[in-house]
Amino acid sequence: MDSTEQTKLVKLRGAGGGIGGAGTCEVFPPPPPHRGRGWRRARPGRHQSIGGEAMNENKFLSTDPGTGPMEAAKPLPFKDPNFMHSGIGGAAAGKKNRTWKNLKQILASERALPWQLNDPSYFNIDAPPSFKPAKKYSDISGLPANYTDPQSKLRFSTIEEFAYIRMLPSDVVTGTQCG
Amino acid sequence: MAAGPGRVFPFRDARWAPDPVLEPGAAVRTPQPVPLVIDNGSFQTRAGWAAPGAAEPLLRFRSLAARSRGARGAAGAETQVGNDLGSPEPLRWLLRSPFDRDVPVQLELQELLFDHVFQRLGVSSQGCVDHPIILTEAVCNPLYSRQMISELLFECYQVPKVSYGVDSLYSFYHNKRQNWPCSGLIISSGYQCTHVLPVLEGRLDAKNCKRINLGGCQAAVYLQRLLQLKYPGHFAAITLSRMEEILHEHSYIGEDYIEELQKWRSPEYYENNVHKMQLPFSNKLLGSTLTSEEKQERRQQQLRRLQELNARRREEKLQLDQERLDRLLYVQTPELDPLGSEQSLEDVDSINEFEPLFAEEQPEVEKPVAAVQPVFNLAEYHQLFLGTERIRAPEIVFQPSLIGEEQAGIAETMQYVLDRYSKEQQNVLVQNVFLTGGNAMYPGLKARIQKELLEMRPFQSSFQVHLASSPILDAWYGARDWALEYMNREEGWITRKDYEEKGGEYLKEHCASNVYVPIRLPKQAPRTTEALASSKVLAASVSNSSDQV
Numbered sequence: 001m002d003s004t005e006q007t008k009l010v011k012l013r014g015a016g017g018g019i020g021g022a023g024t025c026e027v028f029p030p031p032p033p034h035r036g037r038g039w040r041r042a043r044p045g046r047h048q049s050i051g052g053e054a055m056n057e058n059k060f061l062s063t064d065p066g067t068g069p070m071e072a073a074k075p076l077p078f079k080d081p082n083f084m085h086s087g088i089g090g091a092a093a094g095k096k097n098r099t100w101k102n103l104k105q106i107l108a109s110e111r112a113l114p115w116q117l118n119d120p121s122y123f124n125i126d127a128p129p130s131f132k133p134a135k136k137y138s139d140i141s142g143l144p145a146n147y148t149d150p151q152s153k154l155r156f157s158t159i160e161e162f163a164y165i166r167m168l169p170s171d172v173v174t175g176t177q178c179g
Numbered sequence: 180m181a182a183g184p185g186r187v188f189p190f191r192d193a194r195w196a197p198d199p200v201l202e203p204g205a206a207v208r209t210p211q212p213v214p215l216v217i218d219n220g221s222f223q224t225r226a227g228w229a230a231p232g233a234a235e236p237l238l239r240f241r242s243l244a245a246r247s248r249g250a251r252g253a254a255g256a257e258t259q260v261g262n263d264l265g266s267p268e269p270l271r272w273l274l275r276s277p278f279d280r281d282v283p284v285q286l287e288l289q290e291l292l293f294d295h296v297f298q299r300l301g302v303s304s305q306g307c308v309d310h311p312i313i314l315t316e317a318v319c320n321p322l323y324s325r326q327m328i329s330e331l332l333f334e335c336y337q338v339p340k341v342s343y344g345v346d347s348l349y350s351f352y353h354n355k356r357q358n359w360p361c362s363g364l365i366i367s368s369g370y371q372c373t374h375v376l377p378v379l380e381g382r383l384d385a386k387n388c389k390r391i392n393l394g395g396c397q398a399a400v401y402l403q404r405l406l407q408l409k410y411p412g413h414f415a416a417i418t419l420s421r422m423e424e425i426l427h428e429h430s431y432i433g434e435d436y437i438e439e440l441q442k443w444r445s446p447e448y449y450e451n452n453v454h455k456m457q458l459p460f461s462n463k464l465l466g467s468t469l470t471s472e473e474k475q476e477r478r479q480q481q482l483r484r485l486q487e488l489n490a491r492r493r494e495e496k497l498q499l500d501q502e503r504l505d506r507l508l509y510v511q512t513p514e515l516d517p518l519g520s521e522q523s524l525e526d527v528d529s530i531n532e533f534e535p536l537f538a539e540e541q542p543e544v545e546k547p548v549a550a551v552q553p554v555f556n557l558a559e560y561h562q563l564f565l566g567t568e569r570i571r572a573p574e575i576v577f578q579p580s581l582i583g584e585e586q587a588g589i590a591e592t593m594q595y596v597l598d599r600y601s602k603e604q605q606n607v608l609v610q611n612v613f614l615t616g617g618n619a620m621y622p623g624l625k626a627r628i629q630k631e632l633l634e635m636r637p638f639q640s641s642f643q644v645h646l647a648s649s650p651i652l653d654a655w656y657g658a659r660d661w662a663l664e665y666m667n668r669e670e671g672w673i674t675r676k677d678y679e680e681k682g683g684e685y686l687k688e689h690c691a692s693n694v695y696v697p698i699r700l701p702k703q704a705p706r707t708t709e710a711l712a713s714s715k716v717l718a719a720s721v722s723n724s725s726d727q728v
Contacts, residue, residue: 078297078308083335085286085327086702100286103279106323113322119696120385122282122319127375127389128595130587134580135437142567143440175408 139176140164153177187455187562188429190421195262198238198299203228207301207310212339214311214662217296218346218655219289221278222370222395222617224261225655226296229313229662236655238299244291245273260295268418280371280392281317282324286331293336307337311672313658315346318374319385319693322700326683333678340672342662347376348383348691349657350615350647360690363611364596366589366628368618370395373576375592377600377608385694387599389592393576393584395618399423401582402572406563413563416458425565426572429454432623433570434630436577443567456563573621577631590631597635609636615647615654661691 075081101109107123115121138145138157145155149165152173156162165173207213207228218225220242227236240261247257247270267274277288302308312332316325325343332338347367355361360381367374373391377384399422406417433439442448575581577588587595597605609632614624625646632642647653665671671689678685682702686695 076294076298077305078302078336079294080306080335080337085290086330100284101323103282103284103321106282106284106321110321110323113698113700115696115698118386120319120388120694121696122317122321125319125385125388125390127391127586127592129585130580130591132587132591135578137440137571137581141443142571143444144437169411172408172411175404 187457189457190424190459192266192420192424194266195240195264197263197265198240198261198295200299201237201301203301206230208304212304212310214313214666215296215300215302215308216313216655216658216662217293218315218349218658219283219292220315220346220370220617220654221276221281223651224292224296225652226300227655227659228300229659229666231663233659236652238296240295241267242278242292243267243274243276244288245270245275247273258291260291263295267420271419278371281369282321283328284324286327289328290331290335293331297336309339311340311342311662311666312338313342313344313662315349315654315658316343316693318345318347318376318383318388318390322684322696322698325686326700326702329673329678329683329685333675333683338675340674341678342665342671342673342689343686343693344658344661344689344691345376345383345693346654346658347374347615348378349655349661350650350653351378351613351657352691353653353657353660354613354615354645354647356611356645361611362607363613364593364608365613365615366593366619368394368576368589368614368616370617371397373589373616373618375589375596377596379604379607381690383692383694387596389596391576391579391586391589391592393579393582393586394616395423395426397582398426398572398575398618401575402426402568405568405571410563413458413561416461417563421456425456425568427620429456429565430569430573430621432573432577432621432627434623434626436570436574439570440567449566452566454565454569455559456565457558458561458563460557460561573618576618577627589628590635593631594635606640609640609642612642612644613647614644615650617651619646619650657691661689665689 110121111123115124136145136155137143138161139154140156140161141158143157145157147157147162148155149162152165152168154165154173154176156165168176207230214229216227216229216236218236222242224238224240224242225236226238227233238261241264242261243264244258244260245264247259264270264274275285275288277283277285277292279285283289297308302310304310314328314332316328320343329341332341346369347365350367351363351365352359362377362379362381365374365376365378367376371392371394373394374388375391376388399419402422402425403417403419406422407414410417443452571581575584577590579586579588586592597608600608612628612632614628625644628644629642632644636642649656661671671687671692673685673687677687682699684698684700686693688695
């Protein structure tokens with residue numbers, strides 16, 4: 001397995017950026033030989049696909065595999081240098097998904113787990129929507145507002161504010177309306 | 180000139196000093212490794228040793244990292260963490276945080292933060308971090324996140340044992356008044372969210388806690404939007420760091436929001452209480468909108484043009500009159516002397532004619548000059564006037580509808596949580612309402628909570644509201660207290676053996692921890708070529724076994 005990988009690597013080198021022969025290799029150029037051992041870290045998202053290749057390549061190039069977070073600095077002594085996160089994309093994700101899951105995706109997959117009815121979970125404890133009607137405040141001054149401008153739908157509380165609203169350029173009006 | 184007592188404040192725009200690499204004493208390793216306490220917050224990370232004499236966390240830095248691309252040809256991307264960044268503003272678009280809301284999701288950035296902590300604290304053990312770690316996590320932390328963090332700590336740093344706890348509960352533990360275990364209702368308002376946590380007999384009643392997804396971050400963004408709309412000319416100067424400074428130092432929470440707003444209606448109150456934030460002077464003025472200063476400029480230009488025109492006309496008229504005068508003089512002088520007196524009279528008359536004209540011109544020239552006096556105060560143009568903004572921004576946790584959020588505010592959520600208990604339990608809970616968290620430091624919060632409780636509790640029932648002694652640091656202090664007490668006990672610690680047997684999402688409960696729900700997650704295997712095939716098998720087998728559970 002090792003030698004075939006290595007021969008494939010040699011072919012890649014020769015071809016200068018051809019498509020990797022191994023099934024799991026992604027379409028991207030092999031690391032240029034002059035780049036340091038920190039090359040893996042420079043493209044954080046691509047760990048998983050090139051994991052195997054890079055490990056073998058390190059042996060091939062006989063550089064020490066310690067990779068600290070700093071590119072050309074010495075690795076930190078208290079870390080395991082060969083550590084790789086298993087979570088990028090998750091085990092079930094394909095080659096395409098190389099980024100970390102964001103909170104929404106994590107919660108979506110958590111919902112699928114076998115929770116009991118009363119179990120506390122991150123999405124269970126969201127506060128419920130408000131039952132009380134929202135109080136209306138002026139968009140200009142924040143004072144309680146009883147009136148709304150029909151043209152721009154902004155709320156105002158005094159006559160001066162109304163004059164000010166009518167004078168505003170349209171981009172400021174749109175910005176205020178998002179509130 | 181600042182009018183009346185309305186004060187002018189400069190922005191401090193403080194820069195952060197980089198953390199030095201500390202040399203811990205030998206006491207950290209002998210007789211046994213001292214636990215390391217890390218309060219991993221979405222706003223700030225606080226870390227230090229759990230030594231009995233530790234007064235403060237040794238490290239406090241913003242939980243941010245920036246990977247700035249080096250110049251082409253240089254060593255490559257340089258990563259700076261926390262206080263090494265100096266100031267967040269120039270790198271604002273490159274700043275990344277491992278957190279999504281209050282949960283760490285970007286584990287590589289989390290690794291960078293841990294590296295920073297371990298390196299600056301002077302961890303010297305080779306190949307592993309030889310100290311037990313106490314780490315804070317979110318309330319009801321998703322199992323996936325805990326699994327990833329456990330993997331990072333046990334596999335990358337080879338930590339001997341880990342304990343997870345909730346920061347608000349540690350803070351509650353630190354501030355205990357009577358004997359432990361006690362009960363209370365914790366209101367913890369942080370950077371990204373605000374929690375209402377009922378604690379009964381020292382344990383978190385997790386199924387009844389609630390989380391409002393608003394905190395200091397949303398308040399800062401709201402304040403930024405308000406000020407940018409009010410002062411479109413200073414768009415770039417209204418930065419998030421300055422907004423945070425305003426929130427920390429110039430904002431407060433009104434005891435009765437509507438009443439406070441009515442106070443702000445009166446111009447006198449406004450003048451006395453407006454805080455004017457002085458921006459640094461900048462030469463460039465946005466050309467797109469017609470600011471009042473621009474209008475003044477235009478008016479000045481027009482007046483100048485009119486003046487020139489008038490001046491030219493006067494010149495021409497003067498010239499004509501001069502010619503006339505010359506002609507008259509010429510006609511007068513070389514000839515008939517007996518006619519001289521008549522002529523001179525005529526001249527005097529004609530000259531007299533001119534005088535009033537000259538006299539008239541002068542005041543006309545004076546008037547436009549007086550009107551052009553600049554009414555425009557350059558210092559005031561560069562000031563941001565904070566009036567009602569001082570109470571509007573922190574109010575969003577009480578009225579999320581201010582920014583369009585549907586969730587209920589703190590008061591309504593408190594009522595919702597209390598209603599899930601019996602009357603006796605409600606009474607017990609409100610006797611110890613505890614406020615903690617960075618976003619709870621606004622002056623006036625305690626009075627506001629007391630007023631809300633007065634409104635929602637039965638007539639003439641009693642309640643007690645306490646504020647944490649140090650809302651930001653108490654979580655770290657509580658974790659340190661817990662570590663010192665439980666250092667040599669087994670409860671509450673997840674050892675490496677536990678991690679390997681029961682998976683990364685395993686949690687050992689203790690007085691300040693989440694509630695553990697025993698659900699197994701399929702282990703995310705590292706994607707090396709050899710491991711891929713085996714991971715598929717593993718996932719299939721684990722999911723089979725979890726179905727049976």
